[in-house]
Amino acid sequence: MNISGAARLAAVIGHPIKHSLSPRLHNYWLRQCGIDGAYIPLEIAPEHLEKTLRALPLMGFKGCNVTLPHKESLLSIVDEVLPVARKIGAINTVTVDNSGRLIGTNTDAYGFIENIRSLDPYFAFSHGPAVVLGAGGAARAVCAGLLDAGVPLVYLLNRTRDKADIIREHLGDKIQVESWENRNAVLAKAAILVNTTSLGMVGKDPLDIDLTLLPTDALVTDIVYNPLETPLLKQAKLRGNHIVDGLGMLIYQAILGFEAWFGTRPEVTPELRQFLLEIKK
Numbered sequence: 001m002n003i004s005g006a007a008r009l010a011a012v013i014g015h016p017i018k019h020s021l022s023p024r025l026h027n028y029w030l031r032q033c034g035i036d037g038a039y040i041p042l043e044i045a046p047e048h049l050e051k052t053l054r055a056l057p058l059m060g061f062k063g064c065n066v067t068l069p070h071k072e073s074l075l076s077i078v079d080e081v082l083p084v085a086r087k088i089g090a091i092n093t094v095t096v097d098n099s100g101r102l103i104g105t106n107t108d109a110y111g112f113i114e115n116i117r118s119l120d121p122y123f124a125f126s127h128g129p130a131v132v133l134g135a136g137g138a139a140r141a142v143c144a145g146l147l148d149a150g151v152p153l154v155y156l157l158n159r160t161r162d163k164a165d166i167i168r169e170h171l172g173d174k175i176q177v178e179s180w181e182n183r184n185a186v187l188a189k190a191a192i193l194v195n196t197t198s199l200g201m202v203g204k205d206p207l208d209i210d211l212t213l214l215p216t217d218a219l220v221t222d223i224v225y226n227p228l229e230t231p232l233l234k235q236a237k238l239r240g241n242h243i244v245d246g247l248g249m250l251i252y253q254a255i256l257g258f259e260a261w262f263g264t265r266p267e268v269t270p271e272l273r274q275f276l277l278e279i280k281k
């Protein structure tokens with residue numbers, strides 16, 4: 001890294017933050033684009049979040065990403081919440097405007113949809129229902145993205161049904177909550193299946209699901225990216241379904257923040273994916 005006194009600055013704020021791939025990703029793009037700038041990790045405890053956010057404009061930062069556990073609490077800290085973040089109920093990207101105000105947005109829905117579009121340009125979201133497993137923060141962004149992209153109906157299933165009901169209350173009637181026990185049967189209606197649970201991640205149990213009824217032309221995607229090919233994706237690939245892994249969502253959600261802070265739209269390349277994967281070995 002070779003930065004001058006005039007470098008543009010951005011950060012990622014989380015607690016913990018040491019496993020975040022975002023610094024590696026943004027600093028790769030800064031190097032590729034030849035931009036005088038830096039993107040740094042800040043481990044900030046919840047009780048210090050507001051003070052830290054308020055200090056960013058004073059220190060000349062252009063903005064930041066925020067990750068667990070701060071995504072929801074930021075809604076009441078920033079000066080303006082853009083509609084997409086309000087809809088998702090969480091902020092993952094903050095920009096500092098010319099008057100030093102903090103503007104909060106959410107790029108996770110964009111990242112999820114753009115990743116699928118980049119890997120499967122012929123996939124028509126309007127052609128059929130989606131089945132979404134899980135009802136955490138990621139599920140809310142995925143559901144909002146799918147509805148915006150034109151999916152006619154989302155079947156939402158979560159072990160704790162109440163959490164799925166809350167998403168339905170928030171996003172409306174195109175979300176239909178089904179019981180977790182019904183997950184194998186509901187697949188018969190799916191044009192796209194999305195796992196947003198943590199199941200299948202390194203160190204966790206695999207997702208317990210039988211894909212027999214899933215149409216073979218349905219797209220299967222997992223937001224877990226460690227491992228890149230989760231047991232769910234392996235199983236789907238074996239029976240001929242097109243699969244989309246979760247690494248791209250992380251990359252694509254980062255594009256909008258990078259462009260806002262550093263003024264250039266970065267590229268997603270196979271080399272970048274490889275560079276991010278090297279750290280997991």
Ligand code: ATR
Nearest residue numbers: 134135136137138139158159160163196197198199
């Ligand atoms: P995030 O907000 O980042 O998405 P989270 O709130 O931990 O993360 O959500 C993880 C998701 O994985 C939840 O939908 C969770 O289901 P519950 O709401 O019932 O906890 C789901 N999940 C985790 N372990 C699971 C398991 N063993 N079986 C089924 N679902 C599981």
